[in-house]
Amino acid sequence: MLPGGLHQRQYYLGIDFIRKGVKLPKLQIWQEQLLEAYPHLETLSLPSAGDFNLLPKGAVSLRMHSIGGWA
Secondary structure, three states: OOOOOOOOOOOEEOOOOOOOOOOOHHHHHHHHHHHHHOOOHHHHEEOOOOOOOOOOOOOOOOOOOOOOOOO
């Protein structure tokens, strides 16, 4: 996407499939299996720039959950 980038058509934004310095053996094995099956996976994921608050100043966000059929 960027002028000096790889100019690839597909990428994953903010999903880190492969983490550096993993200390959990099972996670390390899982990551190695992913890279064997999908060798370009590490180059397809782009790091997230962080969380953005797109709400207007002073706005409040509310999330409600309901059990279906209970009004």
